[in-house]
Amino acid sequence: MVKLPDTPEHNKVKDFVANFRGDPGSLIKVLHFSQGVFGYLPPEIIGYVAQELGVPPSHVYGVVTFYNFFRTEPIGEYEIRVCLGTACHVKGGKDVLETLCHRLRVKVGGTTKDQKFTVNTVRCVGACGLAPVIMIGEDVYGRLSPQRAWNIVKGYYEREGLSETEGSS
Numbered sequence: 001m002v003k004l005p006d007t008p009e010h011n012k013v014k015d016f017v018a019n020f021r022g023d024p025g026s027l028i029k030v031l032h033f034s035q036g037v038f039g040y041l042p043p044e045i046i047g048y049v050a051q052e053l054g055v056p057p058s059h060v061y062g063v064v065t066f067y068n069f070f071r072t073e074p075i076g077e078y079e080i081r082v083c084l085g086t087a088c089h090v091k092g093g094k095d096v097l098e099t100l101c102h103r104l105r106v107k108v109g110g111t112t113k114d115q116k117f118t119v120n121t122v123r124c125v126g127a128c129g130l131a132p133v134i135m136i137g138e139d140v141y142g143r144l145s146p147q148r149a150w151n152i153v154k155g156y157y158e159r160e161g162l163s164e165t166e167g168s169s
């Protein structure tokens with residue numbers, strides 16, 4: 001029996017899920033809502049949703065991994081999306097990705113320890129003329145070298161008066 005802690009976030013999910021008890025057809029809707037509350041799907045939420053909707057946890061995990069939209073890890077304050085579409089790949093997008101992962105000490109899909117950045121890849125953001133391109137949040141940066149990409153990320157830390165290695169070491 002999965003019992004959720006008594007936090008405002010968990011209570012929000014409990015109240016929402018109560019409307020769909022025993023209704024497996026509402027799984028996506030409930031997961032979507034829960035991710036909206038937490039920013040990701042913590043394991044206890046997956047267990048709770050499975051129990052309340054009456055579906056096996058393995059099925060819930062299957063759905064969560066099938067849809068890119070769902071995440072089981074917390075996301076950073078900023079999401080960096082490194083374009084690996086054809087134009088960006090040809091112009092060195094992979095080097096940009098490797099440099100950012102190396103400097104931020106994360107793997108693709110990972111989040112820095114200070115929860116500032118999550119690094120992901122994307123297939124073409126529609127700015128091929130600027131290849132190679134990254135997006136940070138909704139901002140697009142193009143014609144990058146690995147160093148220039150890193151300088152941009154460092155700029156986010158500098159603006160907030162933080163050392164870029166503070167949270168990522």
Ligand code: FES
Pocket residue numbers: 083084085086087088089123124125126127128129131132133
């Ligand atoms: S391939 Fe990167 S923007 Fe199109």
